[in-house]
Amino acid sequence: MANPKPGQPYADPAWRWMGDRAVRVVTGTTTLARYAMLDSGNFEEIEDIIPADGSILLIFRPGTVPSAGLREALVRPVQDTVMAESREHVMRVIFGGESGPDLAERAAGAGLDETGYVRRLTATVYTVAFLGFQPGFPYLAGLPDVLAAPRRSTPRHRVAAGSVAVGGGYLGIYPAAGPGGWHVLGRTAARLFDPAAPAPALLRPGDRVRFVAESR
């Protein structure tokens, strides 16, 4: 059994310390289910939980150690099912042209025309795997393999707010303007992050997202 006691050698490959304040737990395909379980557990010692690509980082409050209850929760089996509280969002996107400067190149790379590429992209329901990079930036899982593309070799200095982009096997949406290395396919007018709102991020881990193409 994994035992995140300080100083314990890494007996179980399923978790490892990142410094003295955080533990990285390997979760594989059960990341969202494990995240939901740990988040609802209200463990006093946890300051933050960051779900990511096949792992979760638990950050502990200063001076605390993982409790017995948390250690037990880390190894308790979880079902890889849709989270109960997940919501579905429909994002309206203008694809191509000035809104999506990389669409033509990505379509050609996939052996499709722009219309065919957008049709494949909008036919899929995506899941918010996790957020990161910028406040409210979602990593959307479920991208068909043919649409995946490695990051641009040279990042752009400025990507517009609302840009929908592909990076590796994920779709992402830039909540704010800034530099970015993903291929920009289109743009949505949806506001993804509002720090003054009670729920500042529009999308949460586990939410489902569909895209609808709007005319330019």
Place this chain on the structure above:
Amino acid sequence: MIEVMRAGLCDLVMDTGRPGWRRLGVPAGGAADPAALQVANQLVGNPPDAAGLEIVGRGPHLHFPRGGVIALTGAPFRAARAAGLTAGWNQTLVLAASEILRIETPDAGYRCWLAVRGGLAVPPVLGSASTLPQAGWGGHRGRPLRAGDTLHVGRPEGGVRLMRAQAPVDRGDDAPVRVVSGPQSAAFDDAGLAAFFGGRFRVAAESDRRGLRLAGPCVTGSAADWPTQGVLPGAIQVPPDGQPIVLGWDGPATGGYPVIATVISADWPRLAQARPGDRLRFQTVTVDQARMLVAGDTWTVSEWA
């Protein structure tokens, strides 16, 4: 009220940060050495999490039209008050009406913190007064101070006591920065591990609160794509060019490069004082040792005798 006559290099309103929002991609931020800000607050009779100013590299000139009670902690900067008065560090300072505090450059170290009795009054964002400059929100208008800005001060509670503080023992600029190895040290080859744990690295000029960029021997290892993972301040990522990046207080919540080692929390204040051009080397400790070290590094505060 405080009037900014001249802005410093990057003066940011900071409190102890906003932990709890990293799952939405929001860094915890806050003072780079939260204990130093908390002590400064204690010296002026504020709650420990009151908002103050984080000053880096070169400080501001501040006008206090109605005077005020302040304290400075962290790296000692050259600083001047009215004629005949010293802007001492780690002690309660009482400023007269219309006094001007001129903070210049540090002789050693890089950052200091200024607390003002009553605390700086800014609208909280996600529960914190801290500025997140790259997002453009938090603190004073989401940005560093500018000449001509006016900062408002909150209503103080309780009486003033003159106090002074003693900082934890400084281990010296040449002492190694202590790290816990991993979690991805296995992603590096023997030459890469030797380069990292045996080498000296220079803090590069393009470093900021998001990360310290290091220049030095090439840390070689797997160039394969790495799955994105949650990260925290102090995590040392190595991109394919082999030049490590120590993630900072406003660094991203997730990262896609392998983490070779992570700076222990007892040495995060040391990172706050690393300035471009400084040389750093690393030493491995265990998690147990790291936890004992952080418990031993404490400030002491006493009444002014």
